[in-house]
Amino acid sequence: MFDLILANGTVYDGTGTPGVIQDVGIRGEKIQVLGDLSTADAARRIDVGGKAVAPGFIDVHTHHNNEMDGGIVNIPDASNYLRQGVTTCVGGNCGGGAFPIGAHLEQVSGLEIRNNYAILVGCNAARNRVLREERPATAEELRQMCDLVRTGFDEGAIGLSSGVAYMPFLTVDELAAMSGVAADFGSFYASHIRNEGERLHESIAEVIEVCRRSGAAGEISHIKCYGRDNWGKSVQALELIHQARDQGLDVTADQYPYTGCFTGLAGSVFGQETQIRARRHGGLEALLSVPELRQAAEAHFHQRLATLDDGAGIILAPLEPQPEFQGKTLAEYLAEHPGDPFRTTVELCAGGHVSAIYLAMCEDDVVTYMRDDHVLVASDGHLRVFDKGCSHPRNFGTFPRVLARYVREQAVLTLEQAINKMTAMPAHRLGLRHRGRIAPGMVADITVFAPATVQDHATFREGNAYATGIDLVLLAGSIALQDDTPAARGYGRVLRRGEG
Ligand SMILES: [Zn+2]
Numbered sequence: 001m002f003d004l005i006l007a008n009g010t011v012y013d014g015t016g017t018p019g020v021i022q023d024v025g026i027r028g029e030k031i032q033v034l035g036d037l038s039t040a041d042a043a044r045r046i047d048v049g050g051k052a053v054a055p056g057f058i059d060v061h062t063h064h065n066n067e068m069d070g071g072i073v074n075i076p077d078a079s080n081y082l083r084q085g086v087t088t089c090v091g092g093n094c095g096g097g098a099f100p101i102g103a104h105l106e107q108v109s110g111l112e113i114r115n116n117y118a119i120l121v122g123c124n125a126a127r128n129r130v131l132r133e134e135r136p137a138t139a140e141e142l143r144q145m146c147d148l149v150r151t152g153f154d155e156g157a158i159g160l161s162s163g164v165a166y167m168p169f170l171t172v173d174e175l176a177a178m179s180g181v182a183a184d185f186g187s188f189y190a191s192h193i194r195n196e197g198e199r200l201h202e203s204i205a206e207v208i209e210v211c212r213r214s215g216a217a218g219e220i221s222h223i224k225c226y227g228r229d230n231w232g233k234s235v236q237a238l239e240l241i242h243q244a245r246d247q248g249l250d251v252t253a254d255q256y257p258y259t260g261c262f263t264g265l266a267g268s269v270f271g272q273e274t275q276i277r278a279r280r281h282g283g284l285e286a287l288l289s290v291p292e293l294r295q296a297a298e299a300h301f302h303q304r305l306a307t308l309d310d311g312a313g314i315i316l317a318p319l320e321p322q323p324e325f326q327g328k329t330l331a332e333y334l335a336e337h338p339g340d341p342f343r344t345t346v347e348l349c350a351g352g353h354v355s356a357i358y359l360a361m362c363e364d365d366v367v368t369y370m371r372d373d374h375v376l377v378a379s380d381g382h383l384r385v386f387d388k389g390c391s392h393p394r395n396f397g398t399f400p401r402v403l404a405r406y407v408r409e410q411a412v413l414t415l416e417q418a419i420n421k422m423t424a425m426p427a428h429r430l431g432l433r434h435r436g437r438i439a440p441g442m443v444a445d446i447t448v449f450a451p452a453t454v455q456d457h458a459t460f461r462e463g464n465a466y467a468t469g470i471d472l473v474l475l476a477g478s479i480a481l482q483d484d485t486p487a488a489r490g491y492g493r494v495l496r497r498g499e500g
Contacts (some may be wrong), residue, residue, distance in 0.1 A: 155226060396458040
């Protein structure tokens with residue numbers, strides 16, 4: 001007697017092998033049997049004929065821990081990931097934030113969440129707890145940072161992350177020491193690398209160096225080629241990863257399937273260091289009043305706008321609703337506000353935090369990365385409430401977009417390859433032993449979708465749009481979503497190290 005049988009679907013087990021038409025028998029939280037179950041007893045039987053039955057999608061790179069913009073603590077019931085077929089999300093990327101890890105996971109455990117949730121411990125967060133100065137850490141400080149990372153793993157973190165592009169600009173010695181702790185736990189080091197544009201290759205080499213010195217596996221986060229002058233560097237970037245793998249290092253990368261990235265406007269157009277120094281002077285207005293800050297910021301501003309089509313490649317996407325400018329390009333905004341563009345942009349940013357999408361990548365690089373066997377799918381996104389503020393489309397569309405655009409329309413990937421990049425590959429990266437594959441004994445996290453019609457609808461101008469064609473999502477055997485409609489309650493759970 002089964003609790004649930006998914007009948008007649010084409011089962012993709014997640015390993016990259018082609019689909020097989022068969023039934024899936026589920027008892028309790030687990031997949032029990034695969035095969036012909038047409039005469040078996042079941043409390044419930046759902047016919048999924050013509051549909052793809054895949055392991056639930058696993059997103060190794062989210063910012064769901066980030067409370068300022070789309071955090072799981074504030075909006076635990078946001079369903080923009082469940083509605084993409086995602087069953088497990090990993091927060092704490094790009095250097096982390098949630099600390100202490102144990103208290104954070106305890107808090108999330110008490111919430112009714114839509115997806116399983118796991119977290120990385122952050123190098124930047126650990127360093128900021130020990131010292132806030134911009135200088136290399138002393139040996140004693142380094143020991144304290146490593147102790148904090150170790151505590152994070154002990155309390156349930158499933159990996160280590162760094163935001164090397166961000167202040168306080170960690171050194172390779174610091175990163176290698178903390179990654180050594182990850183290696184002690186048999187875990188991995190994920191890196192938002194130092195530079196994704198002109199120094200892309202050196203920055204990837206740096207991750208590989210950290211892995212070589214520490215023994216940790218490596219994950220290059222949201223891999224891209226930023227800026228027109230750097231388009232085409234994806235080929236050599238992948239060669240560096242292949243060379244490292246040939247030398248026995250378990251280095252992979254993840255990407256989101258879009259040519260636009262997302263971050264705060266002020267840091268991007270004025271320079272991150274300069275905007276932080278301005279805030280130390282009392283606010284962004286200091287970019288207008290302090291000559292040396294103004295000089296640095298203005299030069300950065302004009303250079304950045306030149307690489308982004310004079311602001312036409314910057315789409316304003318504030319987190320709070322701002323009808324007067326959300327969804328407009330910076331170029332459109334500046335045309336509506338004649339005067340000095342630099343001053344106008346400073347005033348815009350000084351009025352409140354403004355985020356934006358930057359159309360800084362090209363389609364060829366997205367496809368080149370996607371074709372590679374060692375690049376998996378991840379969103380780099382946030383939980384979002386549907387009718388509040390603007391969104392990068394990745395928050396609503398990443399996984400369906402790969403299935404629609406890159407599998408069905410362009411045949412960049414086969415369906416089984418795409419599913420592999422969303423399931424077994426990320427499960428391997430994260431060390432999840434009970435998820436990411438459809439096989440007897442595995443936890444019944446399952447996503448059923450229609451390959452012929454699954455479709456993302458979110459765009460750069462209209463990011464808040466749910467995907468369609470996700471027919472059924474199971475979390476540990478419970479129906480979490482059916483026919484694009486989430487269940488009345490959430491079935492997600494916290495996955496601590498060793499539990500997933
Ligand atoms: Zn990042």
